[in-house]
Amino acid sequence: MKPVLILGATSSIGRAIAQTLAEEGNPLYLAGRNRAELDRIALDLKLRYRVEVFVSLYDADYPLENEKFLRQALHRVKGFRGVVVGLGEFCDQQKAMHHFSEVKRVIDRNFTNVSSIIMHCANYFEKEKSGFILTITSTAAERGHRQNYVYGAAKAGLNLFLQGLRHRLSSSNVQVLTVKAAFVDTAKTFGIEKWHRAISPQELARESIKALKSGKHEIFVPWSLRYLMFLVRALPERLYRRKL
Amino acid sequence: MRQHKQLLSSYNDYPRVSSIVMRPEKYSHLKSLPGPVIARGSGTHPTDGAIHENQHVVLMERLNRFLSFDEERAILQAEAGVTVGEILRFFVPRGWFLPVLPTSSKSTLGGCVATDIHGKNHHHEGGFSKHVHSIELISFDGTAKKCSSKEEKDLFFATIGGMGLTGVISEVSLKMIHVETAYMVGKRQLAQNFDQLFQTFQEAAAVGRYAYAWVDCLANGKGLVVHANHASLQQLPQHIEEPLNMVGKSRCCPSLCLPNWVIHPTTRRALNRLYYQYQSRRSSDFLIDCSTFFFPSQQERWRSKKGAVAYEFFVPKQSAYKAILKVIEALSKSGFSASSAFLQVCGKGSEGYLSFAKEGFAFQFSLPLTQDSPFAFLNQLDQIVLEHGGHVCLAKDVRLQPHTFRSMYPQLHKWQNIKASCDPRMHFASNLSKRLELGNKQ
Numbered sequence: 001m002k003p004v005l006i007l008g009a010t011s012s013i014g015r016a017i018a019q020t021l022a023e024e025g026n027p028l029y030l031a032g033r034n035r036a037e038l039d040r041i042a043l044d045l046k047l048r049y050r051v052e053v054f055v056s057l058y059d060a061d062y063p064l065e066n067e068k069f070l071r072q073a074l075h076r077v078k079g080f081r082g083v084v085v086g087l088g089e090f091c092d093q094q095k096a097m098h099h100f101s102e103v104k105r106v107i108d109r110n111f112t113n114v115s116s117i118i119m120h121c122a123n124y125f126e127k128e129k130s131g132f133i134l135t136i137t138s139t140a141a142e143r144g145h146r147q148n149y150v151y152g153a154a155k156a157g158l159n160l161f162l163q164g165l166r167h168r169l170s171s172s173n174v175q176v177l178t179v180k181a182a183f184v185d186t187a188k189t190f191g192i193e194k195w196h197r198a199i200s201p202q203e204l205a206r207e208s209i210k211a212l213k214s215g216k217h218e219i220f221v222p223w224s225l226r227y228l229m230f231l232v233r234a235l236p237e238r239l240y241r242r243k244l
Numbered sequence: 245m246r247q248h249k250q251l252l253s254s255y256n257d258y259p260r261v262s263s264i265v266m267r268p269e270k271y272s273h274l275k276s277l278p279g280p281v282i283a284r285g286s287g288t289h290p291t292d293g294a295i296h297e298n299q300h301v302v303l304m305e306r307l308n309r310f311l312s313f314d315e316e317r318a319i320l321q322a323e324a325g326v327t328v329g330e331i332l333r334f335f336v337p338r339g340w341f342l343p344v345l346p347t348s349s350k351s352t353l354g355g356c357v358a359t360d361i362h363g364k365n366h367h368h369e370g371g372f373s374k375h376v377h378s379i380e381l382i383s384f385d386g387t388a389k390k391c392s393s394k395e396e397k398d399l400f401f402a403t404i405g406g407m408g409l410t411g412v413i414s415e416v417s418l419k420m421i422h423v424e425t426a427y428m429v430g431k432r433q434l435a436q437n438f439d440q441l442f443q444t445f446q447e448a449a450a451v452g453r454y455a456y457a458w459v460d461c462l463a464n465g466k467g468l469v470v471h472a473n474h475a476s477l478q479q480l481p482q483h484i485e486e487p488l489n490m491v492g493k494s495r496c497c498p499s500l501c502l503p504n505w506v507i508h509p510t511t512r513r514a515l516n517r518l519y520y521q522y523q524s525r526r527s528s529d530f531l532i533d534c535s536t537f538f539f540p541s542q543q544e545r546w547r548s549k550k551g552a553v554a555y556e557f558f559v560p561k562q563s564a565y566k567a568i569l570k571v572i573e574a575l576s577k578s579g580f581s582a583s584s585a586f587l588q589v590c591g592k593g594s595e596g597y598l599s600f601a602k603e604g605f606a607f608q609f610s611l612p613l614t615q616d617s618p619f620a621f622l623n624q625l626d627q628i629v630l631e632h633g634g635h636v637c638l639a640k641d642v643r644l645q646p647h648t649f650r651s652m653y654p655q656l657h658k659w660q661n662i663k664a665s666c667d668p669r670m671h672f673a674s675n676l677s678k679r680l681e682l683g684n685k686q
Binding site: 010012034036037040041043044047048186187188190191192 | 245246247248250265267269270271272306309310311312313323334
């Protein structure tokens with residue numbers, strides 16, 4: 001069986017998705033920035049689920065290396081069944097309001113560099129005429145909010161990118177799944193106050209893989225947000241422009 | 245690493261304090277912890293050893309990776325945040341079992357080492373630490389030290405049962421045991437009074453690898469004695485097709501916050517009587533899956549709004565009967581709504597300087613915190629325990645006084661010497677270490 005490529009495997013979301021996939025017997029190819037962590041996660045997955053796990057260093061901050069990375073990975077394994085993109089980073093809006101360097105960093109990390117690797121993967125899967133691209137994005141992209149519009153803008157760009165890609169790849173049997181997640185309980189969001197319960201990475205992983213198997217294109221996690229987000233999009237912008 | 249303030253408490257919701265919590269997700273995060281700090285597993289012990297008021301607490305829950313398993317030597321190496329339930333879930337179907345189990349499936353490996361837990365099989369297998377092959381300890385300067393009973397011996401014996409005060413336990417290697425099935429076969433026996441119960445219990449412990457007794461403290465110590473062994477393949481009935489399949493799910497009982505009049509001794513008595521009646525109608529022999537046996541849904545999680553306070557003590561064999569009977573009598577006279585108690589038998593103790601279990605008996609119960617505080621009463625019990633050569637369990641304690649503690653643990657000065665050498669600046673501290681003045685050398 002061909003492995004699934006997991007980008008950003010050392011993040012808690014990446015690890016949870018890797019676990020869910022391994023539980024079903026999928027071999028994995030973990031890619032991330034921290035070699036020691038990757039090795040630990042690989043040992044864990046091998047021991048728990050007895051699947052084959054490859055690890056490889058991958059830094060999304062160098063988009064020009066992406067083609068080389070994919071080529072080398074494909075040299076090691078015969079091919080990929082699909083790719084899970086767990087890249088991106090929650091950002092500090094306060095900093096991004098005043099420093100352009102921060103805005104650039106956030107947009108690069110969440111959009112530019114991510115779309116680069118997705119592009120290379122998409123070309124590979126298009127050639128193979130099978131595969132899937134599972135990308136985690138955010139509900140912050142549904143509407144510009146004053147608290148996180150920089151992050152939201154980057155994710156919104158990614159959403160549109162994926163939407164277009166989906167249309168392009170629909171004829172070559174490649175599933176492009178966009179997972180729009182609400183607040184996930186990760187290292188970057190630990191302790192941030194929120195008005196609803198943060199979803200656990202495991203919950204997100206389970207829902208994503210379920211959607212993947214049932215051939216969906218776009219889901220919200222938790223699913224109930226689908227209706228709420230419809231409302232958020234439908235409300236006139238005037239309502240958001242209130243003075244605080 | 246992000247940190248924020250959060251209300252933390254012991255398993256019994258008392259005391260409840262605000263701490264600054266951090267949650268490392270990568271192993272390297274453990275190497276740069278701000279002090280004073282204490283590591284916290286799942287918080288399944290009713291102790292204040294895993295909380296620290298207005299100071300740092302490290303949540304170990306996401307450092308839960310299995311690292312290696314040597315099938316020949318049966319040694320599992322895992323990070324300290326792995327829970328016992330997780331280990332059973334993955335290893336029982338392969339025929340492996342943990343040598344000693346705590347009462348909650350959510351307990352972490354690190355927590356089991358730090359409190360040197362004693363299971364229902366202490367008379368047979370000893371404490372948890374006896375099966376620990378080695379541990380990795382992160383000291384205050386961020387260096388990782390491997391310790392075992394051979395390497396860094398002193399530090400090892402100070403860490404097992406040391407309530408996490410010698411450093412952060414990051415990895416644990418322990419020896420697993422082999423089982424044929426995931427089922428337990430055993431027997432329940434009823435006892436009308438404490439005399440009979442104590443007698444039956446000693447006999448049961450001689451035949452059973454696992455043994456415990458449920459004691460009704462409010463009815464002069466009548467109760468139920470249970471002993472069990474791992475079922476072999478021959479003992480299983482035909483209809484069970486997968487002998488190593490864990491059918492029972494480990495249940496967890498949410499703590500029930502009840503009004504004071506419900507927690508009244510009268511209700512407790514009535515419920516205890518009902519439970520006894522129910523047990524007397526069940527057949528005495530049983531065959532149940534291991535998670536139902538080891539992690540029953542606990543009926544002992546009643547508490548008032550303020551929480552509850554647990555009490556567990558050990559007494560040596562010679563004076564056990566007298567001491568436990570005295571405690572039961574004191575409890576039934578006191579007017580406190582004591583939960584039903586558990587009696588366990590302990591075998592040879594471990595060499596841990598602060599380890600709890602030695603050769604003798606362990607007895608535990610809990611009291612809800614209502615208007616009249618039970619602390620003065622528990623101090624009286626401390627005296628009874630001390631008179632009979634026993635001591636109180638640190639892993640279940642929130643109220644022991646420093647001077648009583650010092651007379652209960654004679655090896656304390658040795659522990660303090662090691663603490664002073666491995667952690668001179670008190671980088672690792674908790675509410676428990678402050679209350680018992682563990683850092684102050686005598």
